[in-house]
Amino acid sequence: MKFDPNSLKFNDAGLLPVIAQDVDSHEVLMLAWMNAEAVSRTLKTGQVTYWSRSRAEFWVKGATSGHTQELVQMQIDCDRDCILVSVRQTGPACHTGARTCFFTDLTGRTEVTS
Amino acid sequence: MKFDPNSLKFNDAGLLPVIAQDVDSHEVLMLAWMNAEAVSRTLKTGQVTYWSRSRAEFWVKGATSGHTQELVQMQIDCDRDCILVSVRQTGPACHTGARTCFFTDLTGRTEVTS
Numbered sequence: 001m002k003f004d005p006n007s008l009k010f011n012d013a014g015l016l017p018v019i020a021q022d023v024d025s026h027e028v029l030m031l032a033w034m035n036a037e038a039v040s041r042t043l044k045t046g047q048v049t050y051w052s053r054s055r056a057e058f059w060v061k062g063a064t065s066g067h068t069q070e071l072v073q074m075q076i077d078c079d080r081d082c083i084l085v086s087v088r089q090t091g092p093a094c095h096t097g098a099r100t101c102f103f104t105d106l107t108g109r110t111e112v113t114s
Numbered sequence: 115m116k117f118d119p120n121s122l123k124f125n126d127a128g129l130l131p132v133i134a135q136d137v138d139s140h141e142v143l144m145l146a147w148m149n150a151e152a153v154s155r156t157l158k159t160g161q162v163t164y165w166s167r168s169r170a171e172f173w174v175k176g177a178t179s180g181h182t183q184e185l186v187q188m189q190i191d192c193d194r195d196c197i198l199v200s201v202r203q204t205g206p207a208c209h210t211g212a213r214t215c216f217f218t219d220l221t222g223r224t225e226v227t228s
Contacts, residue, residue, distance in 0.1 A: 001225045017131050019142055026140035028133055031196040043223050077215035078208055082145040084216045094192050101191035102198045109157050111115045 003043075005036040009081035015051060018083040020093065022100075023072045029093035030101040032059075034083065039074075046071045048085055067091035117157075119150040123195040129165055132197040134207065136214075137186045143207035144215040146173075148197065153188075160185045162199055181205035 010016050015033040022029055032050040034042070038058060041049040045060075048069035052059040062068030073086040094101040105112040124130050129147040136143055146164040148156070152172060155163040159174075162183035166173040176182030183201040190197055208215040219226040 003220050003223050003225050017145060019133050019145065021142055028135055028142065028198050031131060031133065031191065043220065071221070074220045075216040076218050076220060077145065078210050078212070078217070079215070082215075084142050096192050098192070101193070101196075102189040103192070104190050106117045106157065106188045106190060107185070109117050111117050 005039040005043075007080065008036065008039065008076065008083075009079065010035065011081075013053075015053070016081055016083060018048075018050065018085060020048065020069060020085050020087050020089075022089050022093075023086045024088075027100050028102060029069075029087070029089060029099075032061075039083070042071055042085070043074065048087055062090060065091070065095075067093065069093070119153040119157075121194070122150065122153065122190065122197075123193065124149065125195075127167075129167070130195050130197060132162075132164065132199060134162065134183060134199050134201050134203075136203050136207075137200045138202075141214050142216060143183075143201070143203060143213075146175075153197070156185055156199070157188060162201055176204060179205070179209075181207065183207070 014035045018034050020029045035051045038049050038051045048061045050059045068090045069087040075084045092099050103114050128149045132148050134143045149165045152163050152165045162175045164173045182204045187200040206213050217228050
């Protein structure tokens with residue numbers, strides 16, 4: 001069945017959450033947001049393209065930093081309201097320079113940053 | 115530093131997205147939502163507890179199905195607006211009976227369900 005990005009379930013702002021996972025290490029790198037056009041652009045170009053909520057513009061990941069995400073696989077969940085992208089990450093995924101955005105542990109009910 | 119769930123950044127509905135990843139297989143299993151109290155309950159009980167948006171109630175994952183998620187690790191991202199939980203999943207994570215909610219591939223711009 002041909003995929004239509006508009007068949008996904010977006011929130012009131014026309015966005016859905018996208019989880020980026022490293023294809024090699026399987027680390028969860030980050031969560032960001034896409035609208036239907038960002039989904040289309042990502043599939044068409046093979047470069048993961050989010051919608052930046054703070055800048056209100058398309059955000060080709062790594063376009064300025066060089067820390068690109070090459071799309072390996074895109075999947076949707078059972079509810080069609082979340083996307084999982086498997087990516088080949090160049091450099092760090094996080095704007096802080098960390099490999100992944102998830103570097104603060106809460107498990108012991110204290111914050112531990114690695 | 116002692117962790118205060120109210121220090122996280124929630125959306126207008128008082129929720130943030132939570133990614134559940136299998137501690138052993140590293141599969142991304144699902145995405146659901148927590149409010150501050152669900153974060154507290156999850157850390158306190160060690161049983162992953164979401165906020166069900168459709169039922170508007172706390173949702174101890176697996177409480178009715180038996181398909182529980184035992185918390186192994188909880189991390190937040192750099193923006194404090196998303197949580198990653200590493201879990202020991204009993205049975206399938208998805209309500210469809212699939213191991214993970216992400217079983218529909220879009221990569222080739224057609225929908226392929228595994």
